[in-house]
Amino acid sequence: MRAASRIAFPVTNLRRHTVLVCGLWLVACGLSVAGFFDLEQVNEIRLYFAESNWDEILDSLYARGLEERLVGTAVINGIRFDSVGVRYKGYSSYNPNRKKNPFNIKLDYIKPGQTIEGHGTLRLANIYKDPSCVREALSYEITRKYMPAGRSNYADIYVNDTLIGLYSNNEDPDKHFMREHFYCDENARFKGRIEFDSVKMMGWKYLGPDSIPYLDYFELESVSGWPELIALFDTLNNHNEALDRVLDVDRLLWMLAFDILLVNLDSPINTAQNYYLYRDASNRFNPIVWDLNESFGAFRELYGTGLLSLTQMQQLDPFLRSADTQYPICSKVLNDARRRRMFVAHARTVIADVFTSNWYRNRALEIQHIIDAHVQADRNKFYTYNDFLNNVTRSVGSGPLAIVGLTELMNARTAWLLSRPEFQASAPVVSDASGAPYPARPNSHVQFLARIQGADSVWLGLRQNPALRFVRAVMYDDGLHGDSSANDGLYGVRVRLAAGNVEYYVYAENPEAGTFFPARAEREFLTLPVANDVVLNEFMAINEKTVQDPSGQYDDWIELYNNSSQPVSLDDWLLTNDSTNITRWAFPDTTIPARGYLVVWADNDLNQPGLHANFKLAGSSGILLLSDPDGRPIDRVTYGPQFADISYGRYPNGTGRFILMNPTFAAANDSGVGIADPAYHRGQTADYRLDPHPNPFLRSTTIHYALPVRSAVLLRIFDVSGRLCSTLVDAEQSPGSYEITHAVQGQPSGVYFAQIAAKPAKGPALVLTVKLAKTGQ
Secondary structure (H helix, E strand, O other): OOOOOEEEOOOOHHHHHHHHHHHHHHHHHOOOOOOOOOOOOEEEEEEEOOOOOHHHHHHHHHHHOOOOEEEEEEEEOOEEEEEEEEEEOOOOOOOOOOOOOOEEEEOOOOOOOOOEOOEOEEEEEOOOOOOOOOHHHHHHHHHOOOOOOOOEEEEEEEEOOEEEEEEEEEOOOOHHHHHHHHOOOOOOEEEEOOOOOOOOOOOOOOOOOOOHHHOOOEEEOOOOOHHHHHHHHHHHHHOHHHHHHHEOHHHHHHHHHHHHHOOOOOOOOOOOOOEEEEEOOOOOEEEEEOOOOOOOOOOOEEOOOEEOOHHHHHOOOOOOOOOOOOOHHHHHHHOOHHHHHHHHHHHHHHHHHHHOOOHHHHHHHHHHHHHHHHHHHOOOOOOOHHHHHHOOOOOEOOHHHOEOOHHHHHHHHHHHHHOOHHHHOOOOEEEEEEEEOOOEOOOOEEEEEEEEEOOOEEEEEEEOOOOOOOEEEEOEOEOOOOOOOEOOOEEEEEEEOOOOOEEEEEEEEOOOOEEEEOOOOOOOOEEEOEOOOEEEEEEEOOOOOOOOOOOOOOOEEEEEEEOOOOOEEOOOOEEEOOOOOOOOEEOOOOEEOOOOEEEEEEEOOOOOOOOEEOOEOOOOOEEEEEEOOOOOEEEEEEEOOOOOOOEEEEEOOOOOEEEEEOOOOOOOOOOOOOOOOHHHHOOHHHOOEEEEEOOOEOOOEEEEEEEOOOEEEEEEEEEOOOOEEEEEEEEEEOOEEEEEEEOOOOOOOEEEEEEEEEEEOOOOOEEEEEEEEEOOO
16 A cells, blocks of 8 residues: 655644644544554554655654654554654654654644544654563553553554554543543643753752743643743742642652652653643643653663662662752652651552552563564564563663663562551551432532541542542541541541532541542542432433434433422523533423433524524533522533543433443433443344353453344443443454453453444344453452
């Protein structure tokens, strides 16, 4: 296959603004490759250029430093992408004399909306300085347990049908990523980087109110944001008591714990680079890890000290730079006693989850098994195949160029850290936490209780909007806050709620140590459903072929449900997709029946029959707010990127939290990932079969399924929140019995769902869902 290619300059500012405006609706028409970041598979990316001297051209473009691109064609897992822009990237990982250099591929360079899973840019790293080939993928997987971070897997890259080698495929922290994790994408976003001719390093120092001194350390990736970034550093350095207002401190503590524990020195704690900052809807900056190929001690130089020996890395101070004024990112954070206790609590969680359990070694070997044949086929790899096999457990090379083995570093480091007084201190024990009544009602008081021993200070972290911050409420053991009697270890607090489900956690501390419950808070939390009589029950923001409105159009729709045994008049109730305009659309004289459903079409077609709101739903991210005639919030849902013909609904029906579902239009949401209403099956369930075995399982399960007729089959795995984990089958298959083995490797134990959607040539589609239980890590 050949395609015309040419050199092109970066998109102009005018063009970027055009893409920004169009991007909200172009998400829906972006191309998709199922499971593109699934770590259980290796992608195939074939690039085609008309120029035979493509490598020389890319080298010359890199040398000019203008981010120009060579335009060609990409074929990714068999799907063709025309007019993509390609350039080399990287600093130390790039060299014009190498055959295998990192790629940056912009799929939407010429064609806005041409994406993979919502991403227009692919970041392909050449696995430099990592004989094990697992550092990047494993590190991202670890980080995602504790904070938002990209996904990472692998891809074989071919150019003009010649294999260049195996690459690490890392999810771009772009607008799609921000929508998914922060529910917005227009705010200030920066990439932390350094100019290597800079006079000094900078770990979040305040350099004055002008943006010019910061240009060596940050690259603006949004339309604006310099005043907000400078205000962050001013607050950190000069008004530290207000830091929580401008920075997600908890997320920073998780990042510091990760970087320091894993001796990830090519990061903001040392080189002041390789991370992103994004300002969320709470006006707080969030750190996001990036470029992890030199974690686990592959980068040995500690600035101010020099190259570290193996022993020095194994015994790297857990409070690194806490007294170094050149690195306020550490010294202005870890010098606070409470933050220091919270940091240790997070570090202990990482150690228990990942290292003392030996999970990281087992997972590294599993990843190596996935890529083994691809490593062997890579003739341009930087190390030998034996180095690949050995580096999980021992060093490759000698002297300053040696790359330490993962277990060689971390087994000794874990033992040394756990011997430190701060890690041996007796922390409070939180045995339980709950909120009642369950479910709660909006505009009412809820009693929160927690059973705790060994604490002298306790707070509840709580929010009702996942796009906003957790607020803190002190909990008491005095017998006066619904907590039984004084000093009995039962802490309580009463909180008045607004609309929206409650996400909450508990933090307890004494002068020596702190404890989070759940241990991975604020990344993980407990949930208390909040449901009124009438609730937002389900909606679909990208309706391509699910259900038509009375005028025969596939429009967005919103389903309400009445939990009560009496009909409820909705006359003059309010519905909006804009929290700053709660009166955007008012219901006419309408009644929702007892235990009944009501559908509103969100299509801005007010003259059509039925209920039609004067707004549409954004498929990228958004909010829905239901209020009574007096403007009091009744129900709220904030959502991230949506998917075509997949709805977002409450489970359990009418009271539960919102998750991705197969649509149950005007009917009960009767499965964790949305089995369609039984009438939808039209009696075909007896002929189709979905049966995983073993179930529960530890590492893998074999999923058996049967088709009575030839059907288009989509077999997928979801986690309990409805997030797609992987796609096992996406093909048309003949009638018969099939089986496929699947491992939810690298994922925590818990509940998952196997789901098959089958569409025969004639007759309605069918969706079957089976719950899976994974035990252990």
